[in-house]
Amino acid sequence: MLSIQVIGLGISQPPLLSNPAQQALAQAQAVFGSARQLQSVGGLLAGHCEQRELPKLSLLKEQLQAYEQVVVLASGDPLLFGIGKFLHQQFPQQVTCYSGVSSLQGACQLTGLSLQDAQLVSLHGRPLSSLRRYLQAKRNLLVFTDQYSQPQHLAQTLAAVNLQDSSLHVCQRLGYEDQQYQRFSVSELLTSQQVFDPLHVTVIETRGPGGVMPNFPGIADTQFITDGKTGHGLLTKREVRLAILSLLQAGPGQVGWDIGAGCGGVAVEWALWNPHGQVHAIEHHAQRFSCLQANRDKFGVIQNLHTHQQRAPQALTNLPAPDKVFVGGSGGDLQDIMRTAWQALKPGGRLLASAVTEQSKATLLHFGDTIGADTAEFMQVSISRADKLAGHDLLRPNLPISLICWDKPYV
Incomplete structure (x- = not known):
């Protein structure tokens, strides 16, 4: 054996x-x-x-x-x-x-950083933009790198998210006789031509105003790249998005489908706050799909947000079986999409759909009658936001959104 x-x-x-x-x-x-x-x-x-x-x-x-x-x-x-x-x-x-x-332990020894106080990040063989999900102020990052994530690249990324006061500790050839440790500021590395040994680890202490990358669920609508003016376009608004994420309750190791993902508001936050799960976002509209891709890069969720420019339900055939499904758009095929998603859903999984029009709501309620499962949640989210009318303050309501979900019973 x-x-x-x-x-x-x-x-x-x-x-x-x-x-x-x-x-x-x-x-x-x-x-x-x-x-x-x-x-x-x-x-x-x-x-x-x-x-x-x-x-x-x-x-x-x-x-x-x-x-x-x-x-x-x-x-x-x-x-x-x-x-x-x-x-x-x-x-x-x-x-x-x-x-x-490990080299990470060696880097902690040189810098005095406690391993339990650090976030481990591997950029080896991974896009540099995947670092962005970790770039909030006052964090300690232990970073495995490759030729595409050298200290100069890391400094450029830090400067781009308003963390220009960060320190980078570069630990080269750990354990060898010519081991070397250097501490840099972001500004020093932005102009540096130094060539670093392939065998190195970088410790980043993120400092600066930040505010570019989110610290907590509920990313502002204006932070997303959309197919309309800033904060508009086909994007699930923040308050509704939070309700959706709360209903989905995504967990580690779970597979999620976001059908009709639009510009990616739900899919991006789903992937960002559940880093050990996998999310598949389906969107057929070319401009919205481009925004979805751009938001995936911007928020650093490349590793666990998979995008598919196709129509549903045809796009669902070759995807891994989901634990959670959100249907936010249907392109007129809502009934077929719901049926296909329910069939693919794992036992114990949850199917959640949103509706704005009465016709869509009626389709969802009819679907619920056909599957023989009780409705797990049925709510309407109504949001009003501050606005002006003839120089006076008012709260202008958005269209109410109905959210309905079903849990698939175990056989």
């Missing part, structure tokens, strides 16, 4: 390995790792052991199955943004991990 030992080498040179980790290396038929990693453990391997460069993950599973005793080398802690999670998912009963001291 295949046995996979995943060994984190830590940041010490040479690596400080436990006795079980050394024993695993001595007994391995093959060891996978980078050239640098393989060199660091070469003296611990048996003569018959194959040393193999770590391939792409899409190829690794098949190659590992050619052996019975195999070791995969990792840097630092393989279960902290490392290969350990992937291997546990592929071989649930056959993986043992030995953790080393």
